[in-house]
Amino acid sequence: MGLLAARAATRMGSRQQYRTMARMQRRRTAFQDSRGMRQDFQPAGEEGYDEAPAAPAQADYTVELERLAQLRDQGVITADDFEAKKRQLLGL
Secondary structure, eight states, X not given: OHHHHHHHHHHHHXXXXXXXXXXXXXXXHHHHHHHXXXXXXXXXXXXXXXXXXXXXXXXXXXXXHXXXXXXXXXXXXXXXXXXXXXXXXXXX
């Protein structure tokens, strides 16, 4: 009976901890809402975004190619490996 009681106590403690954390999150959210501090959602009634969507980042293939070129120059990869990966990155 001791083992069952210990397991039940562990489950009850876990549930209580989850409830406490959930309650704290609800309170934090309510506080942030009341102060206008939340950034993840727009206030009710607003449609669309005020700012333009972010421009897509420049292609990262140049950074990857530079890194691969350094590895090639150091002798870590072969020139053929470099060319194959370059073709793959450039979509050729």
